[in-house]
Amino acid sequence: MKTKRSERLVDMTHYLLENPHTLIPLTLFSKKYESAKSSISEDLAIVKRTFSERGIGILETVPGAAGGVKYIPKMNRKDIKNFIADLIEELNHSKRLLPGGYVYLSDLMGDPKWLRRIGRAIASQYMETEIDSVMTVATKGVPVAQSVAFYLDVPLVIVSRDSKVTEGSTVSINYVSDSSFARVGKMELSRRSLNTDSKVLIVDDFIKGGGTINGMMSLVEEFDSEVVGATVIAENIYKGKRSTSDYTALLKVDSVNSDDRTIAISEGDFYSKNM
């Protein structure tokens, strides 16, 4: 049955959003809707213009016989600015300070509405970078990293801090988990989880001394792979030299007030480094 343009636009939009970063040949759509390629091209022109004007993302057109279209989720400058401002307001206005200078973030990290914005914002930063996997460490970083992986449409790889019997052979490394106390931790990853020569994006919730991120960087090396970027939600206060400076942070913790359990948070370097 031939379809109407209006119906095609709705279904096409859904299909593209569910298959980001995937090259979709025009023939797929013309078969799906039993419509001429010329009609499909006109549809896609409308989708492309709307995606761009409404800040949904970029619809890339790849010409030629092996060509098609590819939807790349992208948040525009203004939306990223607003999103970071909203995040700061949310964090500054509640009693989030926990003993030890830690910040309670689990509610945000479990909320789909925040996770979608976080994932889309971070994925926007890396939209032109070739990425094979998103890596994080269990457990806190997983929801954020997964959301980024959703928008980049690449596998998520979870490094664990304890051996699991269900993983098969693993590669493990020791890393300095807290440089002020020269504390050493262990992290490991299943052999099957990451191919050699992979390009890896590291995503985590927090950075303090940088030991965890540095550990993941060493682990990636053990797989003869390459770290192409690292982004965290928040950079915590840290007295001393971090073991890595090769990351971007959405937010920066400026000061903590243990009396009323509040913190002062400002924009990290994520926005300025990427816009």
Place this chain on the structure above:
Amino acid sequence: MKTKRSERLVDMTHYLLENPHTLIPLTLFSKKYESAKSSISEDLAIVKRTFSERGIGILETVPGAAGGVKYIPKMNRKDIKNFIADLIEELNHSKRLLPGGYVYLSDLMGDPKWLRRIGRAIASQYMETEIDSVMTVATKGVPVAQSVAFYLDVPLVIVSRDSKVTEGSTVSINYVSDSSFARVGKMELSRRSLNTDSKVLIVDDFIKGGGTINGMMSLVEEFDSEVVGATVIAENIYKGKRSTSDYTALLKVDSVNSDDRTIAISEGDFYSKNM
């Protein structure tokens, strides 16, 4: 600027997909597009018809002054059937058996394309159930549970097996982790993660003896809350009586062959119980 129908349909579809299970007043759209409510109603009729015909989901119309529309992601019968068949094929055709009768699933559990289908299928089962939170236990179950939480648009709550300093006060319970060896484990959840009187959906990757799921059920009770459902990806072989039978499983492991490291997997009761 007044917008064209074609542009509205594309942007509306995106907006609805990003805000599932959320009541959206018509005035939001008529403001956003500077269009009359009558035009918006016509647009939504097209979206509704397409969502239904294409198996994207249901667009519920809530009449009255406080009304609007609500998008409920739903996979149709045929798509769920196909999805489960694809999943079985994927698992049966590869060497996934690990020592101890465990099944390697981490690649699927990290792949956004599988996670989207898993999340949408499980969310479809509970589309008419009132749910406040999706609960899982760290670490393996997190990606699946998060995907379900995305499609239900409710918070994800992660129970941990070890104390984390960053969580504030917690509630912990002991549970029988392996009834054949009467092994006891501990799981805990931050006080702030779950309100009392919550309706909780439990999602996990595997069930063997049922101890983990039973543990989460006890934990929910400790928060004076209620478990409204439990679903796992796969039910493993288990000799003996499971500590709970109150769950559905997408798949069932029928037999394992340790020589060639393969397993035989078939449809679980998920499909028949819900369709």
